[in-house]
Amino acid sequence: MDSNSTMHTPAGNAVELTILMPCLNEAETLAACIRKAKRFLATSGVEGEVLIADNGSTDGSQDIARAEGAQVIEVPQKGYGAALSGGIHAARGRFVIMGDADDSYDFLNLHPFVAALRGGADLVMGNRFRGGIAEGAMPFLHRFLGNPVLSLLGRLFFGVPVRDFHCGLRGFSRDRMLALDLTTPGMEFASEMVVKSSLARYRIVEVPTTLSPAGRSRPPHLRTWRDGWRHLRFLLLHSPRWLFLLPGSLLVATGVSGMVVIATTRPTLGGISLDVHTLSYAGAAVVLGVQMVLFAALARLLGIRNGWLPETARVRGLLDALTLERCLVVACLMFALGIAMSLRAVGLWVSQDFGALDPSQVMRWVIPSVTLMAVGGELALSGFFLEALRLPVARK
Structure with missing residues (x-):
């Protein structure tokens, strides 16, 4: 994070797991995501917290998160990567599982991620192609061109054993991820996390997960060609x-x-x-x-x-x-x-x-x-x- 961002260190009373959600105007779906995450923690017996890294929402998302019992951290620097980086620094969990707050990911079924992390994995990637992609959940270009091509290049360039390079639901050891000193503020943060983990010889595993259509009515923040190019540029510059x-x-x-x-x-x-x-x-x-x-x-x-x-x-x-x-x-x-x-x-x-x-x-x-x-x-x-x-x- 740069000088415009606020650096956070975890407070006392550390827990095993932080479920982290970056948020920018997700008032329509945020409550549902928090409830599912908290229900997972309650039914699984995992000691944890739900943390919302808010990136300047103007639709009251922060108040919704607090009303649902989640922790909220304000990240002033704009960007998906900046929000996640601020959230990782603020997390109290030994492990962190991150996922979008648009209700497209299954926060009720995080057991495979927790099991892999407890088993010694440094980074656990979800694989939506193995778990199931609901109709209309992923745009055609993302499903049949962008994600497969970028995943192939990631395996080719860096030997990453991952076939869904850009799945937004992933878990990792907080300390190991902080040691990588991730710096990109935008969408390419997702690539940086995987690439630097591979270059550092971290143990990376993949587990099935599902993807549902986003529950919000507004357009997604992701821009296909712009963000696809940023991911590709990052892969090339690091190889x-x-x-x-x-x-x-x-x-x-x-x-x-x-x-x-x-x-x-x-x-x-x-x-x-x-x-x-x-x-x-x-x-x-x-x-x-x-x-x-x-x-x-x-x-x-x-x-x-x-x-x-x-x-x-x-x-x-x-x-x-x-x-x-x-x-x-x-x-x-x-x-x-x-x-x-x-x-x-x-x-x-x-x-x-x-x-x-x-x-x-x-x-x-x-x-x-x-x-x-x-x-x-x-x-x-x-x-x-x-x-x-x-x-x-x-x-x-």
């Missing part, structure tokens, strides 16, 4: 390997292979002759690919330095090997080779008494030489940038 390294490596491999083949032969593809025009595109692919690979190293070091990416022995070894001096040596060698190839192109021009040249012949030297010099320059500058990122953080 330099998939955002930069792998596509960059593919570009380099494809570009180098293409340059070698075209520069040394006159290949044809499906009857189409590949000449220096294709060679120039291959060179551009190499330049862009190298830049992406270097961005992967820069982003990884920046993430480790600022605490949003973990440091492993393998990654540390690779970054330690990428010193400024080594970058400069390799950059100078590449630049020198590029100059030599340029001189060869000049030699061809001299042999023609500085007259007209055959572009197909001379550009086979010029394009690789320019590519080598450009990559050498990128490597040298990135070496200095890496070294700048390694400087000690100045104390204020």
